Amino acid sequence: MTVSVVLYTADLRVHDHPPLRAALEGAHEVLPVFVRDPAVDRAGFAAPNRLAFLADCLVDLDRALRERGGRLVLRQGDTVAEVRALVRQAEADEVHMAGGATAFARARQERLRRALEEDGRRLYVHDGVVDVVAPGDVTPQGSDHFAVFTPYHRRWSGEPVRTPLRAPGAVRVPADVRSEPMPRRSSVADVSPGLARGGESEGRRRLASWLAGEGDSYEQGQDDLAGDATSRLSPHLHFGTVSAVEAVHRARRRGGAGAEAFVRQLCWRDFHRQVLAARPAAATEDYRPRHDRWRRGPEAEADLAAWREGRTGYPVVDAAMRQLAHEGWMHNRGRLITASFLVKTLYVDWREGARHFLDLLVDGDVANNQLNWQWVAGTGTDTRPNRALNPLLQGKRYDPEGAYVRRWVPELAGLGMPELHEPWRVTGPGRTALNYPEPVIGLSEGLQRFRRGRGLV
Known part of the structure; x- marks a missing residue:
C-alpha cells in the first residue's frame, strides 16, 4: 500500500x-x-x-x-x-x-x-x-521579474487561471502515526482583543458573504475608513485558508467594477511575491536605495514610540494605529497614511515601521508588508518615490464625517468638524480637557526634514 x-x-x-x-x-x-x-x-x-x-x-x-x-x-x-x-x-x-x-x-x-x-x-x-500566478511565470524581456506594477498587471490579467479543485470526498490516513495535540487560541498570550477568527470555514464564509454584499461597492468604498468595505480576507490569504485562485474565479463570475477592483488587489499580492522571489534581500534592504540619512537617537525613538502608541497628535494616524493594536489588522488606507507619516513626516527608517506591523498584523506577510513599506518609503517600486501623504487631507478625504476617528480616538469623539481632524484648533481649558497630545511635528517642518535627509534640497 x-x-x-x-x-x-x-x-x-x-x-x-x-x-x-x-x-x-x-x-x-x-x-x-x-x-x-x-x-x-x-x-x-x-x-x-x-x-x-x-x-x-x-x-x-x-x-x-x-x-x-x-x-x-x-x-x-x-x-x-x-x-x-x-x-x-x-x-x-x-x-x-x-x-x-x-x-x-x-x-x-x-x-x-x-x-x-x-x-x-x-x-x-x-x-x-498560494498565488494566482506563481513567481517567475510571467517576466519582462531581459529581466527575471517585473519592477513596475502596471505592465505586470497587464500580463497577469491575460494569464489563464487554473480551474479550482473541489475538496476531496475522502482522505485515508495511516492509523499508526501519532500527532501532537492541536493548539488552542486561548493558550497564546498577548493577543489583540479584537482579533478575528481563523480557519477555512470562516474564510469561505467571509468570501461568500463579501462577494454577495459589500463587494459590489468595493471600487467606490475601498478607501472609506469608516465604511470599511474591504474584504478582510488578507489573513485568510496569508494562511491559505482561502484560495487566491478560487477568489479570482468567484469574483469574475460575480462581475462588476467592485469585483474587478478586488481582483486587482490580488494581482498586487502576486506582484510583490514575484519581486521578493527574485530579490529576497528586499525583505530587509532597499530595493532602490535613495541614500537616506534616517533619523537616529532619542528624539527619533520618542517619535517612533508616539507613532506606535497612536499618540502623534494627528487623529487619523492615531486612529489607524489604535485599530492595529486592538484588531491585529488595519484598513488598507490606514496603512498607507501611517506608513507615509512615519517615513516621510517623521523620517524614521521604514524597517522600524515594517517590524512593528509584523509584530501585530495577523496578515503579516513578508512580501506584502516589506514591499508595501518600501513602496511608501520610495525605496521600492513606486514610480513617484518622493510623494508624501498629508494626514490632514487624507483624514478629511477618507473619513469626512469623522466616524473612524471617533471610533478609535474616543477622547476626540465630542468634537465637531474641522476640530476633530485638527484638535489644535481647540484652545483654552477645552484643549486640556481633551487629554490629547500636541502634534509631534508640524507637517511642513517634517516634509522639509525629509527632503533634506534624502538630498532633494
Missing part, C-alpha cells in the same frame, strides 16, 4: 488544494502534516496574533480532514527532520507541498528535497497554490 505525505505550510485548507489532490491520486493513503518549526519563530514570522489565528486554522483543518475520514498530524521541531522521520515511519514514497516565495521558504524546500533524495524519496513542489 503506497503512502504520500502532504506538507502544509501557508495553505491550510482542503478546497482547491493541488498538493492534497496530487497525493490522493498517486497513493492509497495520505499523511497530512503541519510542523511547528522554531526556526519560524527565530526568523520573525511568528507573533501572538498570527499564532492565535494559526491555532484556529489548524483546528479547523483537522476538523475538515476528520469529516473526510482523515486527520492532521501535527509535529514540532525542524521541518526537514520531522518530515523525514514521518516519511520513514510511514514508508512514504513522496512528499507534496506548495511553493513559497520568501528566501526562508525556498531554502526550506531545497533542504527537504536534498534530505528526501538521500533516502530515495521525491519532493513535489506545486506552484499556484
Whole structure:
C-alpha cells in the first residue's frame, strides 16, 4: 500500500488544494502534516496574533480532514527532520507541498528535497497554490521579474487561471502515526482583543458573504475608513485558508467594477511575491536605495514610540494605529497614511515601521508588508518615490464625517468638524480637557526634514 505525505505550510485548507489532490491520486493513503518549526519563530514570522489565528486554522483543518475520514498530524521541531522521520515511519514514497516565495521558504524546500533524495524519496513542489500566478511565470524581456506594477498587471490579467479543485470526498490516513495535540487560541498570550477568527470555514464564509454584499461597492468604498468595505480576507490569504485562485474565479463570475477592483488587489499580492522571489534581500534592504540619512537617537525613538502608541497628535494616524493594536489588522488606507507619516513626516527608517506591523498584523506577510513599506518609503517600486501623504487631507478625504476617528480616538469623539481632524484648533481649558497630545511635528517642518535627509534640497 503506497503512502504520500502532504506538507502544509501557508495553505491550510482542503478546497482547491493541488498538493492534497496530487497525493490522493498517486497513493492509497495520505499523511497530512503541519510542523511547528522554531526556526519560524527565530526568523520573525511568528507573533501572538498570527499564532492565535494559526491555532484556529489548524483546528479547523483537522476538523475538515476528520469529516473526510482523515486527520492532521501535527509535529514540532525542524521541518526537514520531522518530515523525514514521518516519511520513514510511514514508508512514504513522496512528499507534496506548495511553493513559497520568501528566501526562508525556498531554502526550506531545497533542504527537504536534498534530505528526501538521500533516502530515495521525491519532493513535489506545486506552484499556484498560494498565488494566482506563481513567481517567475510571467517576466519582462531581459529581466527575471517585473519592477513596475502596471505592465505586470497587464500580463497577469491575460494569464489563464487554473480551474479550482473541489475538496476531496475522502482522505485515508495511516492509523499508526501519532500527532501532537492541536493548539488552542486561548493558550497564546498577548493577543489583540479584537482579533478575528481563523480557519477555512470562516474564510469561505467571509468570501461568500463579501462577494454577495459589500463587494459590489468595493471600487467606490475601498478607501472609506469608516465604511470599511474591504474584504478582510488578507489573513485568510496569508494562511491559505482561502484560495487566491478560487477568489479570482468567484469574483469574475460575480462581475462588476467592485469585483474587478478586488481582483486587482490580488494581482498586487502576486506582484510583490514575484519581486521578493527574485530579490529576497528586499525583505530587509532597499530595493532602490535613495541614500537616506534616517533619523537616529532619542528624539527619533520618542517619535517612533508616539507613532506606535497612536499618540502623534494627528487623529487619523492615531486612529489607524489604535485599530492595529486592538484588531491585529488595519484598513488598507490606514496603512498607507501611517506608513507615509512615519517615513516621510517623521523620517524614521521604514524597517522600524515594517517590524512593528509584523509584530501585530495577523496578515503579516513578508512580501506584502516589506514591499508595501518600501513602496511608501520610495525605496521600492513606486514610480513617484518622493510623494508624501498629508494626514490632514487624507483624514478629511477618507473619513469626512469623522466616524473612524471617533471610533478609535474616543477622547476626540465630542468634537465637531474641522476640530476633530485638527484638535489644535481647540484652545483654552477645552484643549486640556481633551487629554490629547500636541502634534509631534508640524507637517511642513517634517516634509522639509525629509527632503533634506534624502538630498532633494
